[in-house]
Amino acid sequence: MRPVTGLKPGANERFGMRAISFRKFFFTALGCTFFFAFSAIAADSAYEILNLLTANSPSASRSADWKPGEGIALEVSGMDFTADGKLAVAVRKGEVWLIDGMLGGSPDKVTYKLFASGLHEPLGVLRDGDSLLVSQRTEVTRLRDTDGDGVADEYLTTARGWNVSGAYHGYTYGPKRDGQGNLWVALNLDMGDHANNKTGWRGWGGIVTKSGDFQPMAAGMRSPCGLGANLAGDMFCVDQQGTWIMATPIYHLRRGVFFLNQEGIGSQDLPGSPLKLPAKLPNKVPYPEAVRAVPPMRPPAVWLPYTKMGRSGTDLAVCNAGGKFGPFDGQMFVAEFTDAKVSRVFMEKVDGEYQGAAFPFLAGFASGLVRLQFAPDGSLMVGMTSRGWTSLGTKSYGLQRVKWNGTTPFAIHEMRARPDGFELTFTQPVDAKAAGNPESYSMSSYTYLYSSAYGSDEIETKPVKIVSATMAKDGRSVRLKAEGLRELFVHELHADGVRSASGAKLDHALACYTLNRIPKK
């Protein structure tokens, strides 16, 4: 029992304990009622949203005078599980908490322990052997408890080498490891006072060298808030709609590529740059033209069209739950801030490049989603904070958990591109008459205007005619033959007429496929 943060005596001092029982923070029984009301309106009945800790302060979170209210200010900004099954949670005020006992289902057993403090707005935490790596504004730091008292006593600088100007938006995201063991970090563009994107790798992603320096790899990002590797070990990143960025994109990060935002490309003149873009870059042109004009420019593997799949993507988590999160192993779940939603993404490789489809998944969370993390038991931890921006949900921060209840949702499981259309597989057997009827589907395709403006409307929208729908023998998949496919366009499918063998409608009939390439066979 000793103060760890040195707060003044008063309302907050009781949190200055090293281990605190959950009961103290599970504010009222009403919290429970609130949560069940929420899960009842969740779109997908196969998944429930469970409350672990949400703010009891109102979500007036842009306030200049905002306060966290009672309890731990669990404005979740990073999550990972430690080797012994505790959830390490970074929070924005600069702390790392270790939460134990929460997967057991008994609120009384949940403990919170402050592991590290005094950090500068950490936006990611990653377990690394016996340490935790956290990203701060200025560096990636290795936190280690060397004396076994459960509190970090080493704060070692593990990566640095980017410009930190003091602009509020100069965030550092990551670190995350890819399949080769590379540690990836992504850097937000500066915005506002002090902003300087001309140098220091703002808007870039890169890896950490052995010597602890930032090695730039990919450019052209704006707010690359969430990183994560897929099961093949390739690194992906979700960015947000904004200047030069027309909707939420998911990039496949690798060396020497440029994505969308031009504001940070000045750094390409620095030593170590893997990229040299032409002096004249396109602006105010349809996106496919821009991609074709600039060879290092790579399209996002998947676009999440604005409002249809949320507004501002913040994180991604690839499901590796061994079937404990339903039928979606290998697929990517994407957190979204403004609408407090999770979308689902299926990817395939065409001509060696990733592309795929986004589907709505789950809405109704308590606050703006910032972090997703699969738990060892296959549930999905959802970390939230809406301070500074507006989001749906009524709380200013919190930690929730999505659990699969064992019933198979009725969803489009996969959507693959074919030379003459698409192939859909469903999570359940479907009514062959409905799914085999081309009239059960409607499709349109569109692209965006690539420009320095903030976001873009969908442009050049045209209907795509579904000329036939042919059921496969397995009763779970259908081949759609479509006329008028366009490369680099988003193809938006509404499978409104599809019914399961038992007559149910799809949980979500919408799918948006980013057709960067039409496969040749």
Add this chain to the structure above:
Amino acid sequence: MAGLFLPAFRGRRGAVIAVLAFALAPSLHAEPLIVAFDRFHAAQPTAEGGRLLYNELGCANCHGGDTGIPTRRGPVLTDVTARVQPDWLKKFLANPAAARAGTTMPHVLPANDPQAVEAVAHYLGSLRKAPISKKQIRVVNFERGRELFHTIGCVACHEPDAEFQPPEGKPAATDFTHRSVAHAKLDEKYALTSLADFLRDPLKVRPDARMPRFTLAEEDVADLAAYLLNFKESYGVNAPGLKAFKVDPALAARGRALVTAARCAACHDLPKDVAAKTMPLKGGSGGCLENSSVPGLPRYELSAPQQDALKLFLAQRNQPATPAQVATLTLEALNCMACHDRNGRGGPDLVRKAYFQGDHNLGDTGRYPPPLTDVGRKLRPAWLPKVLTGEARVRPYLKTQMPLYGAATTNLPALLAKVDVKERKPLPPGDVEAGRKLLGAAGGLSCITCHRWGARPSLGIQGFDLSNLYQRIQPTWLQEYLINPAGYRAGTLMPSFWPEGKAANMEILGGDTARQIAAIYEFAKSGKGEPEGYPATASGQFELVPKEHPIVQRTFMEGVGTHTILVGFPEGVHLAYDGEHARPVLAWRGKFFDAYSTWFSRFAPFEKPLGESVVKWPAASPGDPPVRFEGYRLDAKRVPTFLFTVEGVRVEERFEPAENGLRRSLKWDAAKLKDLSIAHPDGVTVAEDSGSAPGKRSFTYVWK
């Protein structure tokens, strides 16, 4: 057009200033410039464009006919010699387009006749009633004037100065899509005081408001005038004054005859004795249209598209324009389109966008003026006149000013209301208390998070005031807008709380969209208090007070930098360490630090120590070897030891409290690194401890 770009250079008192606008050279563009014609009509001449020219070139002033567009006049000439330098006046009369590129003033005097020019100047001089202003402008600031010129909206019409750097960088000259309104050589034309007089209220001289009136403080007027005259000294009294002009009555009499013959009074307000009668048009071609030098005909040097458009218009000049056409052409004639988009047309073009500044936290809506799409049914009939007269301004964050157009916009509100009208969709009765909740931040939609409410600032980003919602906005438009804000204004930060018409908040009024919107509207109408959920002010609650152990906290700190690591000791002595260059920067006594902004402000301001007796270490010497920070360790008492390397050699640096001071110790392997350059702060006594030697140095600092 872009292919015609030639970088133009303009000399100004020795300083060569590259001008961004691509076509100042009169040889390329001898024609009068009507910006909206250039921008919207020149590529494909139409009768519409012709109507605009017929009005804007003053054709209607001689030939009659009501275009519907606010009348275009020449400047009031009564006191012109109290306003402009006599030599410039003569230069302009001799060849208007040479004195100011793109002027709409045609060449009206006999060619190559300096005596005629002299005579007209004397006639105009004879009209002067006002004395030359004796008012003096004491202090001026050229740089500030330049900043104003490039931020308040002048460059929406006029060309920016290539030496001025907007925050996002200068636009490429090739990106200009239409020409800017050129200035005369203003330092030849005006004196500081007379230009200031003009800027204070251009409508006095130009009642047609083609140069509108900005709301400027006296110092703004002075600084802008200094900038425009390229006057870089601080004392305005040193600026050249207006040259005296002595009128010769005989010459003035001759000038009067010339003015009468040239029909100057058709466009300019002049005494009745030189009035010009209307000259009805006979055909739709010939005459002034042909740029011929027929004596007595004004010569305009019209471009081919201008001639084509005028001919198209004249062929159908008896057909009245529709209200929609008149509305569009009015907005074009006054160049409202320079700043405002209407139905996807107009608004600042790519180049000029760089000069529109505001509150970056509000995104594009924080810097660009609002669209005028549907404005006639968006704003209440009583509100738009308030905007046009300057009585109402709702977007204080825009640096670009909405200027005033005087009588030229008197008919505009009624016209726009007529043109933009659509079927009305009334709101159901509104529940005031539900509106209070919806607007608020306690279970509502948190509108007050981003919007002001009357005198109450919003909780976060400072969007415009919503308390006048009822007075401002029409209910039909409000419903459409709230369901899809981005449909009205792409790039708005305003989210939809009723996406696709479905309420995001199901808890208030059962999630009924129309009733929720009606409740908000009704609450605004009621004037009953403010929305609920404003939090109580927090201050001082986040002061970090080290008690049993030191506190380590990273932050941004003034004078220390972005890698600041603070260490506060229970003994009341504290340190700010630079975690980039591995060096102590500040030490102070008393209170340690208020962590509120570091912990909970989105905007991460640079902080200051909370205590007193702040002492500062001198900056690192350029000759010092590069240092690499490696982190810190906390010991059992949580005292940090900073780790860094100098030329590859690990150094450990540690601070501990001492009596009224700090003890600093540095440890390294002296076999690998002979010694370190160690600086000490001013304001303390420095004592090197006994036993201090290379590899293990320590000092005690005591506040003096």
